[in-house]
Amino acid sequence: MLQARLGPLTGRLRQAAGLPCGLAKTLTTSATAKASTGSQQQDSIVSSLSIPAAPEPAERTSAFLRTYKPRTPGVRHLKRPINDHLWKGRPFLPLTFPKKGHGKGGRNNQGRITVRHRGGGVKRRIRMVDFERWAPGAHLVERIEHDPGRSAHIALLTNQTTGRKSYIVAAEGMRAGDVVQSYREGIPQDLLDIMGGTIDPGILAARTAHRGNCLPLHMIPVGTLVYNVGSQAGKGAVFCRSAGTYAVITSREERSGDDAKGSGGRFVHVRLQSGEVRRVSKDACATIGVASNPHHHDRQLGKAGRSRWLNIRPTVRGVAMNRVDHPHGGGRGKSKSNRHPTSPWGTPAKGGYKTRRKHNVNRWVIIPRARNMGKRRSKGGD
Template sequence: MKKKLFTKKNGRNNVGRITVRHRGGGVKRKYKKVDFKRTKNIYCVIKKILYDPNRNCKIFNVCYSNGLKNNIISIQSLKIGDKIIKKDDAENLTGNCKLIKNIPIGIKICCIEIIQNKGAKISRASGCFSKIISKGEKYSIIKTNSGNTIKINNLCYAVLGVIMIKVDKNNKKSGNFRLKGIRPTVRGVAMNPIDHPHGGGEGKTSTGRHPVSPWGKKTKGLKTKTTKRRG
């Protein structure tokens, strides 16, 4: 069976028009399947730390005690050979997955379910974590990395710990950006008058007007907030 390739949009919308400039090209990306549900309730051992081109964090390749292998989101401070488990009342150790009702208040958690048995939806990006700030009989209040608070059922699962931070390599040449699918950005002054309001003229010239975008909107200090109510 062929691995599914990640389809690219290249900055275009459903009609095919460019809505985001300077996107296109790049290396083909294969989609690596990640188990956000942690379907097996048995011990597993971390075998490899893999790179995933479609995420801003790495993934763990784990092997369960029954021989099955799977990919899960990587957690900080875990290394190859460590054991983790999904269990309703597992120990409070980094990497273990357990019910929210059994997690103490204040511990850092990630990969949190919103709906029971539907898989992790919150705090899945690099360096993200959330905290339980209060508990009730049926629901808990969780504070996310962004500062928002969410009410989640106590029977949902969450993973203890923080998502592993991915360290980006230094982009020492423009070729690295092209591999990521980022195309060159050209100054408006260097364009023709038909392409940009700053373009044209003999040799190097100043814009001769307030700096604007390619569509003529002011780019420095223009307030875009609308105070009028819509309705």
């Protein structure tokens, strides 16, 4: 009888106290041995081992996403990344302006829809993010904020010398209290003194290649993960700015002939996440690390209303429309009327259709008749 009463308690011990299975069995065995001496000891031991079950939390967490109890249909399938470190208040208003008259409906300056499935959405304020990072010196990370205009998070920085504030795209793992710097203006004098007046690549990388720091590409070691990558010297970042994206510096061009300046070539090879290798200027900017919020693509909105809050309108199939609205429309049932898949404007969607012809495709030249009797030959050869 005692074994029957103590059996369910073992599972409750593991659930409430987090004990391993072997330890819970040891406690049960020892309690059974002590309880065999008398019925009074049995009741005292059972009462001491009866731990109340932990209440079920309102939110269940997986490894990276937070799920919710299905109290309503809208939260049954809702999944969100766990970002408890984000700032709960309003943004820094001097660095924002309202998004009004900026084509929220997908229309151009003539009022015509150029991007479909856009419209509605809640009111937003656009955050002015610094993609150039020219200000040198130490910058303190005040907080990490959510930006409704982008998938990655942003960080509010305060220049410790001037007190000026700015927004940057936050790196994954960046938290309030971190200190970041920018070396786009050059290597500071105190760092040159540490290296003995000459540039030591090892010491330079150890002192500068930290998460959130902005450097020219020629100062970053090969193989480093970077984001907010620029393409030209003197301009801001254009690549790897969305959530969880990064690039890898694969190689630097060596000095060759008159095309190079300084000790190395003018370009650095950067591999983007698509696999494309870009040849960018060695003086272009890049930030060490990976763009924040890497689990943004794993979220599930849970209901259609959240999609409308995000300025996204429904996408309707062509076969569900009338014949006047789409080439696939009309007819009875799900039928395209024996037509190949096309866009709403009649452009074929499959079969390798090209919208424009390259400059050197199917171009022929006429060879003078006196020499070759009017034969035609392509420019590429015979």
